[in-house]
Amino acid sequence: MGRLFFVGGNWKCNGTSEDVKKIVSTLNGGQIPSKDVVEIVVSPPFVFIPSVKSELKPEFQIAAQNCWVKKGGAFTGEISAEMLVNLGIPWVIIGHSERRALMNESNEFVGEKVAYALSQGLKVIACVGETLEERDAGTTMKVVAAQTKAIADKISSWDNVVLAYEPVWAIGTGKVATPAQAQEVHAELRKWLETNTKAEVAASTRIIYGGSVNGGNCKELAGQKDLDGFLVGGASLKPEFIDIIKAAEVKK
Numbered sequence: 278m279g280r281l282f283f284v285g286g287n288w289k290c291n292g293t294s295e296d297v298k299k300i301v302s303t304l305n306g307g308q309i310p311s312k313d314v315v316e317i318v319v320s321p322p323f324v325f326i327p328s329v330k331s332e333l334k335p336e337f338q339i340a341a342q343n344c345w346v347k348k349g350g351a352f353t354g355e356i357s358a359e360m361l362v363n364l365g366i367p368w369v370i371i372g373h374s375e376r377r378a379l380m381n382e383s384n385e386f387v388g389e390k391v392a393y394a395l396s397q398g399l400k401v402i403a404c405v406g407e408t409l410e411e412r413d414a415g416t417t418m419k420v421v422a423a424q425t426k427a428i429a430d431k432i433s434s435w436d437n438v439v440l441a442y443e444p445v446w447a448i449g450t451g452k453v454a455t456p457a458q459a460q461e462v463h464a465e466l467r468k469w470l471e472t473n474t475k476a477e478v479a480a481s482t483r484i485i486y487g488g489s490v491n492g493g494n495c496k497e498l499a500g501q502k503d504l505d506g507f508l509v510g511g512a513s514l515k516p517e518f519i520d521i522i523k524a525a526e527v528k529k
C-alpha cells in the first residue's frame with residue numbers, strides 16, 4: 278500500500294486566542310487536496326486544543342505536542358495520554374528536539390512515552406534528528422538510528438507511528454536541509470527499519486521531514502522518493518501552510 282502524504286503543523290508555544298481564530302479561519306478557507314491525497318494534522322498548544330478542534334474543518338486532525346510518559350496521577354503540570362484520548366484527540370508529537378534539549382528527554386524516555394501513548398490508542402509523530410555538531414562529526418546516522426532504536430525497542434507495532442526526521446540545525450533557522458540531504462537520511466532510516474524491524478514496516482512507515490519547510494521549498498522536498506510529508510513549525514502559523522499541504526500533489 279502506498280504511503281499517504283502527511284503534513285503536520287506544530288504551532289509550538291505560540292499564539293493568543295485571537296491569533297488562533299485567525300489561523301483557524303485561514304485553514305478553513307484554504308483549498309486543500311482530498312483525504313486520499315494528504316493527511317493533515319495541526320498541533321496547537323494544549324489550552325487551545327478544544328476550541329481549535331471544535332472550529333476546524335474535519336479534514337484537519339489534531340495532535341497534542343506532548344503527553345506524560347505513563348498513566349496520569351500526581352504529576353503536576355503534565356497532561357496524560359488518557360486525557361487526550363478522552364477528548365478525542367487522535368495524535369501526539371513525541372520526542373521533539375526542543376523537548377529533548379530543553380527538558381532533557383532521553384532516547385529511552387522518548388521510547389517509553391511513544392510506547393505508552395500507543396498503548397492508550399493514540400497515534401504518534403515520533404521525532405528524531407541530529408545537531409549541527411553531530412552532522413559535522415559525521416555521526417548523523419548513528420544519532421538518528423540510536424533515537425529510532427530506543428523507540429523500536431519499546432513498541433510492537435509501527436502501524437500508528439509517523440517518523441519525523443527533524444535535523445536540529447534546520448529547525449527555526451531558515452537553513453532547510455537540501456532535498457538531497459533530506460532524502461539521504463530518509464533512505465537510511467527506511468533501510469534501518471528494514472534491517473531492524475520488518476520489510477513491511479519499512480515500506481509502509483511514513484518518514485516526514487521537518488526544519489524550515491516553507492511554501493517555497495516544499496515542492497522540491499516533496500519530490501524526494503523517501504520523503505512522505507512534513508512537520509512544519511513557523512510556516513504552519515501562516516497562510517503558506519496551505520501551499521505546503523498542496524505539495525502532496527507532487528506525489529500523485
Ligand SMILES: O=C(CO)COP(=O)(O)O
Pocket residue numbers: 287373443447448449450451487488489490508509510511512
Ligand atoms: O520543529 C519543527 C516542527 O516540529 C520545525 O520548525 P520550523 O519549521 O519553524 O523550522
